[in-house]
Amino acid sequence: MKRTKINQLITENIEHPEVTVKGWVRTRRDSKGGFSFLEINDGSCLKNIQVVIDHSVESFIKFSGNLHTGSSVAISGALVRSQGKEQGVEIQAKELTVYGGADPESFPLQKKHHSFEFLREIAHLRPRTNTFGAVMRVRNRLAFGIHKFFNDKGFVYLHTPIITAGDCEGAGELFQVTTLDLDNIPHIDGKIDYKQDFFGDKTGLTVSGQLQGETYAMALSEIYTFGPTFRAENSHTSRHLSEFWMVEPEMAFYDLDDDMDLAEEFIKFLFHDALSHCADDLEFFDKRIHPGLLDNHRLICDAPFERVDYSKAIELLEKSNAKFTYAPEWGCNLQAEHEHYLSETVFKRPVMVYNYPEKIKPFYMKANEDGKTVRAMDVLLPKLGEIIGGSQREDDYDILLKRMSDKGIDEKEYQWYLDLRRFGSAPHSGFGLGFERLVQFITGMENIRDVIPFPRTPKNAKF
RNA sequence: UCCGGCGUGGCGCAAUGGUAGCGCAUGCGACUGUUAAUCGCAGGGUUACUGGUUCGAGUCCAGUCGCCGGAGCCA
Numbered sequence: 001m002k003r004t005k006i007n008q009l010i011t012e013n014i015e016h017p018e019v020t021v022k023g024w025v026r027t028r029r030d031s032k033g034g035f036s037f038l039e040i041n042d043g044s045c046l047k048n049i050q051v052v053i054d055h056s057v058e059s060f061i062k063f064s065g066n067l068h069t070g071s072s073v074a075i076s077g078a079l080v081r082s083q084g085k086e087q088g089v090e091i092q093a094k095e096l097t098v099y100g101g102a103d104p105e106s107f108p109l110q111k112k113h114h115s116f117e118f119l120r121e122i123a124h125l126r127p128r129t130n131t132f133g134a135v136m137r138v139r140n141r142l143a144f145g146i147h148k149f150f151n152d153k154g155f156v157y158l159h160t161p162i163i164t165a166g167d168c169e170g171a172g173e174l175f176q177v178t179t180l181d182l183d184n185i186p187h188i189d190g191k192i193d194y195k196q197d198f199f200g201d202k203t204g205l206t207v208s209g210q211l212q213g214e215t216y217a218m219a220l221s222e223i224y225t226f227g228p229t230f231r232a233e234n235s236h237t238s239r240h241l242s243e244f245w246m247v248e249p250e251m252a253f254y255d256l257d258d259d260m261d262l263a264e265e266f267i268k269f270l271f272h273d274a275l276s277h278c279a280d281d282l283e284f285f286d287k288r289i290h291p292g293l294l295d296n297h298r299l300i301c302d303a304p305f306e307r308v309d310y311s312k313a314i315e316l317l318e319k320s321n322a323k324f325t326y327a328p329e330w331g332c333n334l335q336a337e338h339e340h341y342l343s344e345t346v347f348k349r350p351v352m353v354y355n356y357p358e359k360i361k362p363f364y365m366k367a368n369e370d371g372k373t374v375r376a377m378d379v380l381l382p383k384l385g386e387i388i389g390g391s392q393r394e395d396d397y398d399i400l401l402k403r404m405s406d407k408g409i410d411e412k413e414y415q416w417y418l419d420l421r422r423f424g425s426a427p428h429s430g431f432g433l434g435f436e437r438l439v440q441f442i443t444g445m446e447n448i449r450d451v452i453p454f455p456r457t458p459k460n461a462k463f
Numbered sequence: 464u465c466c467g468g469c470g471u472g473g474c475g476c477a478a479u480g481g482u483a484g485c486g487c488a489u490g491c492g493a494c495u496g497u498u499a500a501u502c503g504c505a506g507g508g509u510u511a512c513u514g515g516u517u518c519g520a521g522u523c524c525a526g527u528c529g530c531c532g533g534a535g536c537c538a
Contacts, residue, residue: 027496027498027499028488029496029497029498029500030495030497031494031495031496031497032493032494032495033495033496033497035496035497036497037497038495039498050497050498052496052497056506081499082496084497084498085498086497086498087498103486104489104490105473105489105490108473108474110473110474110487110488110489110499111487111488111499112474112487112488112499113474113487113499114474114475115474115475117530117531118474118475120530121530145493173536204506221471229538230535231536231538233536233537234464234536235464235535235536235537236531236532236533237532237533237534238531238532238533239537239538240536240538241538244537244538258474277532278524373526376475381522386537386538387538388538389538432538433536433538434537435538436537436538437538446538458531459528
């Protein structure tokens, strides 16, 4: 008999004379009344399906000793109204198969709460918990939503390279990629001879696909990248990973206002899409992980985002009576506490801060006429903080060249990038969104290591 | 990289420098259309590692490793 997913049976909530489910046993409760209750989960939804199996069923007698929390099973029987209060329907089992048992003495997952720190040590088994099942279903929906949003708008999904040459993109430390014999590194003139390396050049894992993305935006008009990104920073916080996924749209003929319009529409779409397609999972997060989560999400869906000039934002912070650990000062980056104050106390809604000082932003952002600021923007969400950083890109060859030399960047490495300004240059803009931070924000999970299947952090590449 | 906290049965935690305990889980038994079921009994430990102080160290000191949080940096 063909297997039906548990999600479908519970959602339809109607009786069937004969169904088959396959999944993993979450709990088993024996009754001396001559039958047992099993809770089966197959990952299709948060809920388990309850199975009632009589101890006289032949296959139960055969498999009973091997039927514990963690075992994988197939169960056939009638789907009927449940006598219990916790579920609408349940299966009266006629037949049971145990594919693989799980020794209760050594199976690490118990019918109780586990700390996320402990679950990280068994990252290969944690998807069998409620929380991680829910996180990965939401993560999947968000990934799908990203593709849907851009595809519906006619953006081209662009695959930018994972291995890149050059080491001064300015977006964090590179992981080096080499096939040189580390016990016998070739030197020339006292320096490592990268001519002998695999690519004939010093190479590393990408820290951003933006610059390559710009080249295709200058041909296909609107593109986006969505792929893995690597930073060899020795940062040990709940918001950083050494390997993470990034979404980077890049649009020709967009100015900074167009960029902000798109970012706002994008965020609202993703939150709305997750709310409507992952309702059960998000309700679980609201109840168990982060109370108030859903109210916050609805606010983000409904309220228009506030837009405030950086200089005005500094003024607002200086005027405020709030006590900050770091005093706000024009020319400095906004601290996390400043960002929270703006979105939560001043505006009480998502905020986009734009026109940042030139000194604290990278070379590729377009200079304003004031000579002091660039057309950069950050999207700040209440309670959640910064989720997007973007800018209009500098499209003037001479200005870009000057900014590169001011920041000590070797123009020879970026000749191809400068060429975009020599041949048919056009105004263009883009932004970047850290995918795991988005998943973190939407699920309310506190630690970024718990929203990616196998987190890579300093000193940890297990699994 | 810097600052701070932590490391004790499978898991979560306790123990004034003086016999390493408790809850959950596990095993066995009782009871029950149960819902993280409940009740009783039992088994389970080189207190992260190395060295030091002390009559005596889970506890104090030094170092190492790991985990967690924050800063910086960023997404």
